[in-house]
Amino acid sequence: MSRNVTRADVARYAGVSSAVVSYVVNDGPRPVAPATAARVREAIEALGYRPNTTAQALRRGSSRLLGHVVPDLGNPLWAGFALAVDAVAAARGYDVLLASTDGGVEAEHRRIEALSARGVDAIVVTSVMARPDLVARSGLGIPLVQLNTFFEVPGFPSLGVDAFEGARAGTAHLLGHGRGPVALVIGGEAGELREEGWRAAAREAGSGVGPIARGEFSRRGGYDAGRRLFAPDDHPHAVFVSSDLQAVGVLRALHERGLRVPDDVAVVSFDGTEETEFTLPPLTTVRQPVEEMARAAVARALDPAPDGEHERQVLPAELVVRRSCGC
Amino acid sequence: MSRNVTRADVARYAGVSSAVVSYVVNDGPRPVAPATAARVREAIEALGYRPNTTAQALRRGSSRLLGHVVPDLGNPLWAGFALAVDAVAAARGYDVLLASTDGGVEAEHRRIEALSARGVDAIVVTSVMARPDLVARSGLGIPLVQLNTFFEVPGFPSLGVDAFEGARAGTAHLLGHGRGPVALVIGGEAGELREEGWRAAAREAGSGVGPIARGEFSRRGGYDAGRRLFAPDDHPHAVFVSSDLQAVGVLRALHERGLRVPDDVAVVSFDGTEETEFTLPPLTTVRQPVEEMARAAVARALDPAPDGEHERQVLPAELVVRRSCGC
DNA sequence: CTGAAAGCGCTTACAG
DNA sequence: CTGAAAGCGCTTACAG
The missing domain is CATH 1.10.260.40 (lambda repressor-like DNA-binding domains)
Known part of the structure; x- marks a missing residue:
C-alpha cells in the first residue's frame, strides 16, 4: 500500500x-x-x-459514527430498520456501524460495549426484547436510544409503535367481519402489548377471545402455530397474527389444511413489510411507520434532550387493508 | 458525558x-x-x-474495520450477504462498516471513497452490476474484493456464483419435466450469464427457447413480467425466473390468472433465499452459497494474495428441489 | 491573514 | 522487567 x-x-x-x-x-x-x-x-x-477521519475523530472527540444494534438482518423488519436508520444518519453526515445480535441479551450487551469502545457518538438499539430494562446496566458515556420497544425503559429514551392500539384496531377490523372470535398467533412472552390489544378488542366487541397459539417470530414459528390452531374441525375463522413473518407461515399452514383465505379464514398481520404485498392472498396488515421511527430515533440519539428527558415516544400504526381480511 | x-x-x-x-x-x-x-x-x-480504538487505529495504521458496500438491504439476498459478511468478519475480530447504495454506479463509488477515508482495512463490494469494471478507477491503497459479480473484474479479485451452470441446471431440470420450451424472466441487461445458461439448456435439450420477459429484480418486476408472459392463451408451461424476488411476483401473477403451480405452470427460481421455503407452493430454486461466498470474500479482502493475484473465483450453485417444479 | 506548538490516546523502538 | 519519549494525522487556541 x-x-x-x-x-x-x-x-x-x-x-x-x-x-x-x-x-x-x-x-x-x-x-x-x-x-x-x-x-x-x-x-x-x-x-x-x-x-484521515481516524485522526479527526481522535482529535475532535467525535467520530461521526452512529452505532446501530439489530437482532437479525434476515428478518425483513429489522433489515427495514437498518436501512431506514442508515438513510437518516447519512443525511446528517453520519455513517453507521451496524452490529447484529442473535436476539439474546448477552450478545446485545457485548455489541453495545464494542460499539462504545469503537468511539461511536451515539447508539440506537433496535431491540427484540419487549422489556429490555437490562440494558440499563451499561453506563457508557454516550446517548443510547431504544428503538422498537413496547414499554418504558427506565433511564433511557425509548421509542416504539403503538402496539396496543395497532393490535386492537387490527382485531376490531377482523371482528367487524362477523367471523366470530378472533384467534391469536404470537410469541412466547405473555402479557405483551399486542396480546393486550387483541384482548381489548374482544372485550369491546363483547365477543369471547379466541384461542392463542404461541411460536417463534419466524415463518417456521407461524407455520407450526398455524398447524396447531387450525387442526380441529371447529377451528377459528379469523386470526390476528402478531408479525408478518409468522403470517406467511400461517398462510402456508392454512393452504396445506385446505382452508381458503379469506373465504374460510380471515387473516390480519402486524408489521407491514413489503413481503405482505405479494403473499397469496396479499395480507391486510398493521403497518409500523419504520421510516418515521428511524428518523425519530436518530434525532434523539444525535441531539439528546437536556438531562432527564428520557421519555418514551409512541408512534401510531396504520391498518393497510388488502385481501386477506375478506373486505 | x-x-x-x-x-x-x-x-x-x-x-x-x-x-x-x-x-x-x-x-x-x-x-x-x-x-x-x-x-x-x-x-x-x-x-x-x-x-480507545480510535487512538489504536491511528497509531497502528489499522482499524480492524471492514467496509462492505451493498445495493439494498430490502432485498433478502443482499441482507443475507450483509449478515454473512458480518458473521465471518466478527469471527476474525473485525467490525463491519456497512454502506448501502441505491444500486447505482455513482453511489457505489461515493460509498467506496467514503469507506476508504474512514480508514477501513479492506472493502468488500457486493455489487448489483453484472459488469462493474468501472469500479476499477478508484485507486485506493487498500484491498477491494468484488462479491457477487458474474464476470472477471480487471484489476480486482472477484468472486461469484456459477450463474451459467446454475441457470443451465435449473432450466434442464424444468425441461426434464416435459412441459415444452421454458420461458425466462430476467433483468434488463441482455447477454447475462443466467440468460446464457438458460439458452444452453434449451440447446442441449434440442427444445426451442421459450419467450423472455424482462423486468426489475423485484417482486413487482416479476409480477409485471409474469402478467405479460402468461396473458396469451398459448402461454408457456414452464418458466425459469432469475431471482427469488421476481419469482414471488410471478407466483402472484399466475395465481391471479387462475393458473396453478406446478400443475399448469412449473417454476424454478434463482438465489435460494429463505422466503422461497414458504411461498405457495414452496419454490424449487437454485441456491447461491451465500455463507461460503462471504467467507471467501472476507478471506481474500483480509489476506490479500501477493500482488497480481486478481483471479476470479467461482462457487457452485445448488439446485434445491421443492414443489413448484412439479417433481 | 498565517504559523509554531500542544495534545487527542495509543504503541513501540530504545535505553536502562 | 520497566520507563521516558517519539509519533500516528489531525485541530485549535495562542501569538504574531
Whole structure:
C-alpha cells in the first residue's frame, strides 16, 4: 500500500503551514486569503488528499459514527430498520456501524460495549426484547436510544409503535367481519402489548377471545402455530397474527389444511413489510411507520434532550387493508 | 458525558508507566512481571478502562474495520450477504462498516471513497452490476474484493456464483419435466450469464427457447413480467425466473390468472433465499452459497494474495428441489 | 491573514 | 522487567 498523502504533504506542496490546510479543508475556524486558499485547493487536488477521519475523530472527540444494534438482518423488519436508520444518519453526515445480535441479551450487551469502545457518538438499539430494562446496566458515556420497544425503559429514551392500539384496531377490523372470535398467533412472552390489544378488542366487541397459539417470530414459528390452531374441525375463522413473518407461515399452514383465505379464514398481520404485498392472498396488515421511527430515533440519539428527558415516544400504526381480511 | 478513563489513569492508579499498561492489555510486546500485571489488571477493572480504538487505529495504521458496500438491504439476498459478511468478519475480530447504495454506479463509488477515508482495512463490494469494471478507477491503497459479480473484474479479485451452470441446471431440470420450451424472466441487461445458461439448456435439450420477459429484480418486476408472459392463451408451461424476488411476483401473477403451480405452470427460481421455503407452493430454486461466498470474500479482502493475484473465483450453485417444479 | 506548538490516546523502538 | 519519549494525522487556541 502506498503511504497515504497527509496534511503535511499538502502544506509542503502549497507552501503553507499545515494549520492553513486545516482552515481551508474545514472552512474555518480562521479566515484564509482567497489566493492562499486556491493554492491549497490545487495542492489537495493534485495530491489527491483526503483527511484521515481516524485522526479527526481522535482529535475532535467525535467520530461521526452512529452505532446501530439489530437482532437479525434476515428478518425483513429489522433489515427495514437498518436501512431506514442508515438513510437518516447519512443525511446528517453520519455513517453507521451496524452490529447484529442473535436476539439474546448477552450478545446485545457485548455489541453495545464494542460499539462504545469503537468511539461511536451515539447508539440506537433496535431491540427484540419487549422489556429490555437490562440494558440499563451499561453506563457508557454516550446517548443510547431504544428503538422498537413496547414499554418504558427506565433511564433511557425509548421509542416504539403503538402496539396496543395497532393490535386492537387490527382485531376490531377482523371482528367487524362477523367471523366470530378472533384467534391469536404470537410469541412466547405473555402479557405483551399486542396480546393486550387483541384482548381489548374482544372485550369491546363483547365477543369471547379466541384461542392463542404461541411460536417463534419466524415463518417456521407461524407455520407450526398455524398447524396447531387450525387442526380441529371447529377451528377459528379469523386470526390476528402478531408479525408478518409468522403470517406467511400461517398462510402456508392454512393452504396445506385446505382452508381458503379469506373465504374460510380471515387473516390480519402486524408489521407491514413489503413481503405482505405479494403473499397469496396479499395480507391486510398493521403497518409500523419504520421510516418515521428511524428518523425519530436518530434525532434523539444525535441531539439528546437536556438531562432527564428520557421519555418514551409512541408512534401510531396504520391498518393497510388488502385481501386477506375478506373486505 | 463523563470524561473517559484513559491509559494514563490506569497507569497512575497502578503506579506504573503507561507503557506497561499497554504491555498488559496487548499481552506484549515486552514481558511484564506477574505481580505488576496483576496490579494493572486490578486498576483496569476498578476504573472500568477500555482502550480507545480510535487512538489504536491511528497509531497502528489499522482499524480492524471492514467496509462492505451493498445495493439494498430490502432485498433478502443482499441482507443475507450483509449478515454473512458480518458473521465471518466478527469471527476474525473485525467490525463491519456497512454502506448501502441505491444500486447505482455513482453511489457505489461515493460509498467506496467514503469507506476508504474512514480508514477501513479492506472493502468488500457486493455489487448489483453484472459488469462493474468501472469500479476499477478508484485507486485506493487498500484491498477491494468484488462479491457477487458474474464476470472477471480487471484489476480486482472477484468472486461469484456459477450463474451459467446454475441457470443451465435449473432450466434442464424444468425441461426434464416435459412441459415444452421454458420461458425466462430476467433483468434488463441482455447477454447475462443466467440468460446464457438458460439458452444452453434449451440447446442441449434440442427444445426451442421459450419467450423472455424482462423486468426489475423485484417482486413487482416479476409480477409485471409474469402478467405479460402468461396473458396469451398459448402461454408457456414452464418458466425459469432469475431471482427469488421476481419469482414471488410471478407466483402472484399466475395465481391471479387462475393458473396453478406446478400443475399448469412449473417454476424454478434463482438465489435460494429463505422466503422461497414458504411461498405457495414452496419454490424449487437454485441456491447461491451465500455463507461460503462471504467467507471467501472476507478471506481474500483480509489476506490479500501477493500482488497480481486478481483471479476470479467461482462457487457452485445448488439446485434445491421443492414443489413448484412439479417433481 | 498565517504559523509554531500542544495534545487527542495509543504503541513501540530504545535505553536502562 | 520497566520507563521516558517519539509519533500516528489531525485541530485549535495562542501569538504574531
